Amino acid sequence: xxxxxxxxxxxxxxxxxxxxxxxxxxxxxxxxxxxxxxxxxxxxxxxxxxxxxxxxxxxxxxxxxxxxxxxxxxxxxxxxxxxxxxxxxxxxxxxxxxxxxxxxxxxxxxxxxxxxxxxxxxxxxxxxxxxxxxxxxxxxxxxxxxxxxxxxxxxxxxxxxxxxxxxxxxxxxxxxxxxxxxxxxxxxxxxxxxxxxxxxxxxxxxxxxxxxxxxxxxxxxxxxxxxxxxxxxxxxxxx
Numbered sequence: 074x075x076x077x078x079x080x081x082x083x084x085x086x087x088x089x090x091x092x093x094x095x096x097x098x099x100x101x102x103x104x105x106x107x108x109x110x111x112x113x114x115x116x117x118x119x120x121x122x123x124x125x126x127x128x129x130x131x132x133x134x135x136x137x138x139x140x141x142x143x144x145x146x147x148x149x150x151x152x153x154x155x156x157x158x159x160x161x162x163x164x165x166x167x168x169x170x171x172x173x174x175x176x177x178x179x180x181x182x183x184x185x186x187x188x189x190x191x192x193x194x195x196x197x198x199x200x201x202x203x204x205x206x207x208x209x210x211x212x213x214x215x216x217x218x219x220x221x222x223x224x225x226x227x228x229x230x231x232x233x234x235x236x237x238x239x240x241x242x243x244x245x246x247x248x249x250x251x252x253x254x255x256x257x258x259x260x261x262x263x264x265x266x267x268x269x270x271x272x273x274x275x276x277x278x279x280x281x282x283x284x285x286x287x288x289x290x291x292x293x294x295x296x297x298x299x300x301x302x303x304x305x306x307x308x309x310x311x312x
Contacts, residue, residue: 082309084302085112085122087152087168089143093130094165094277101277102126105302114146123309124161124205125152127168129221129275139182139224140170149175161205161305162269166222169261169271178262178271179237180229185222186254194286194295195220195274196248197260201241204267205308209300215248216297217286218274225253225273227262237262245272276301 084102086109088095099109110122114132119125133142143149149171156162156177164172172178185191199207199214210216229237234256237243245261253273261272276298279285288295 081108082124082306083108083110083120083122084305085110085119085125087112087114087125087127087148089114089130089132089146091131091134092128092167094128094275095130097275097277098126098128098165101280101298101302102306104280105299105306107302107306112148114143114148117147117151119148119151119155124305125155125163127152127162127164127171128277129166129168132167132171135167135224138174140167140172140174143167143171144174153177156264156269159266159268161308163206163301163305164269164271165275165277166225166273169273170224172269172271177269178264179233180227180256180262182224182273183226183228184224185226185252190221190223191225191252192221193219193252195252195260197245197272197274198248199244200246201244201263201267203241204244204263204270204304206270206301206304207244208308209304216300217279217288217295218276218298219278219286220252220274222253222273225255227253227255227259227273229256234259240265244270245274 279298285295
């Protein structure tokens, strides 16, 4: 895929009050070769973007419940409609929480089972490499992505969990220690179509040598998160 072809794909990055990682997500899009477009929570216009990232942070201060207020932001009505129409949408950490509140993804996010904020380099197992955001990985691959959250425990009833497993919609699972008590070690899931993905760890913090997690190449050399963004750009260009 040529750089000029990838540059034709635009990815919107939403900023809510309290968002922390919008600039990091936009930089990840640019490093992958695409064009990042800033989207404001109070603006329903998606400006013609081809995909959307809901980045991490503490939108609206996590009042009521993480993501519960953001779900009603004007931009979300447009995103929900676009996602149902097939647009790729990625929710990272707080973005994952917003996707569950908007019912684009099932289940819910509650406080970590140990009731403490957790910040660490986390190994994930890629369970599904067929989504719009994971095509540049392989099933069973282990990647290291930074994790930072206090409301990161994914919960759902047994029927929903069984459906996610049976339909191949568990996209990532924690490898080794389960850092927040998520049911069945689930770190990320998708919708049935595979265009909407949510996960708690932060791939946008592992896209550039010298600023990522530790890797075989050395300290802060990890770039395992870049595949999220190259995956969706490649999918958009092929489409």
